[in-house]
Amino acid sequence: MNIKYEFFVANDNGNSEHDIIINKELIQQPNVLVKHAELTYNADVDEATFVKNIHNELIVTVNSPSAEVGMYKIGNYALKSAGDEIDNINVDHDRKYDIDLPIINTLARIAACGVEKAFEENQTVPEDIEIIVDMSTALPIKQHNEETAAKFEKKFTKDKHMVTVHMGQKRVNTTIKFDFVKCVPEGFTVPFALQADYETGKWRTGEIFKEFADEYKLEIVDGQYFKNKIILGTDIGDGTTEYPVTRGNRPDRDFKHGSNHGIGRAIEKALDAFNDAINIPDSPRQYFAEVLKNPKHKFHILAKKKLQNHVDKQAERILDNLKSQLIKLRYEIDMICVYGGGSILMKEYLYPKLKELCDEYQIQLFYVPTKYAITLNAEGLDIFVNGNIFKTLKDKAKTTA
Numbered sequence: 242m243n244i245k246y247e248f249f250v251a252n253d254n255g256n257s258e259h260d261i262i263i264n265k266e267l268i269q270q271p272n273v274l275v276k277h278a279e280l281t282y283n284a285d286v287d288e289a290t291f292v293k294n295i296h297n298e299l300i301v302t303v304n305s306p307s308a309e310v311g312m313y314k315i316g317n318y319a320l321k322s323a324g325d326e327i328d329n330i331n332v333d334h335d336r337k338y339d340i341d342l343p344i345i346n347t348l349a350r351i352a353a354c355g356v357e358k359a360f361e362e363n364q365t366v367p368e369d370i371e372i373i374v375d376m377s378t379a380l381p382i383k384q385h386n387e388e389t390a391a392k393f394e395k396k397f398t399k400d401k402h403m404v405t406v407h408m409g410q411k412r413v414n415t416t417i418k419f420d421f422v423k424c425v426p427e428g429f430t431v432p433f434a435l436q437a438d439y440e441t442g443k444w445r446t447g448e449i450f451k452e453f454a455d456e457y458k459l460e461i462v463d464g465q466y467f468k469n470k471i472i473l474g475t476d477i478g479d480g481t482t483e484y485p486v487t488r489g490n491r492p493d494r495d496f497k498h499g500s501n502h503g504i505g506r507a508i509e510k511a512l513d514a515f516n517d518a519i520n521i522p523d524s525p526r527q528y529f530a531e532v533l534k535n536p537k538h539k540f541h542i543l544a545k546k547k548l549q550n551h552v553d554k555q556a557e558r559i560l561d562n563l564k565s566q567l568i569k570l571r572y573e574i575d576m577i578c579v580y581g582g583g584s585i586l587m588k589e590y591l592y593p594k595l596k597e598l599c600d601e602y603q604i605q606l607f608y609v610p611t612k613y614a615i616t617l618n619a620e621g622l623d624i625f626v627n628g629n630i631f632k633t634l635k636d637k638a639k640t641t642a
Contacts, residue, residue: 332501377430474578479530481499
């Protein structure tokens, strides 16, 4: 039985977390892998149980023209691999369009979703699955230009990719072909996610806007409120922070700016002291990040204590960059919108200083609540890949090819 699927993929390959939406399924995993893993499953793996937990125990063999051929543990499964060397994105040196990790982890997630879908439809998994993909993705603003975007896109589109998903001794062979890929600067599609619910396509409503509405004594705030706003975004990630300016849904490329600041850089500074304190010599940055996310973790308070001073320094640099952007814009914006995984731990330092600055210049501050801050990029990319602008770009590319 050979099965063929068409997937629409929104791919936010963060330095710390991989947020990817595949046919409206949001998957959040640490953006890490372990190379040359050995199979440890026995022959008696129950397919239903495996598929249910596939994204937490994902092991694949990748044969792609764009990455090193090999067997890999992906995401959470890699992170819990005792004694293995974990590969992640180096916030100081790695350019996402030049390294294998974003390619491998993206292919692995798409293949895993193919297995999920096949089992859901057939209550068994076939030996072969073919997947055709349209995908939107992004690069940090400082890394993004026409040349680098085209290079990153071509890594996906230049040929087919073969990914074997290992289910115990059973092997599911997936062939993945990217029909069209569009790479945009990080943060440029976030206004789509502020305005629309990516799952329904309707105006966004709900708890995401409650704090903002209360602060500015607004009776009702939904996605329509952001439709025509001039917004200076502040997308605080692991290794970079992006400061995109958007006018409604249109990015203003004259004010495209990014800086090498983020929560991952603070974690790198604190990592040795944290590892020494818990007597673990080489736990990776992503492990530290997972501890910080979990208030119930026994090392959570210790991790926050080791990190705090470094977080404040990163936040201070981000504030400096925001002030520079505001001066260039002559303060002629409606709103600063702060989001991204790094915004959560920086809020204690950043929010009061930003609020004071915004009040002085009659600018609203929308500091996106923790629950929603991490996934706005992926949600915006998903609305983009499923929308008319993406279709127009694809049709144009196919016509001129």
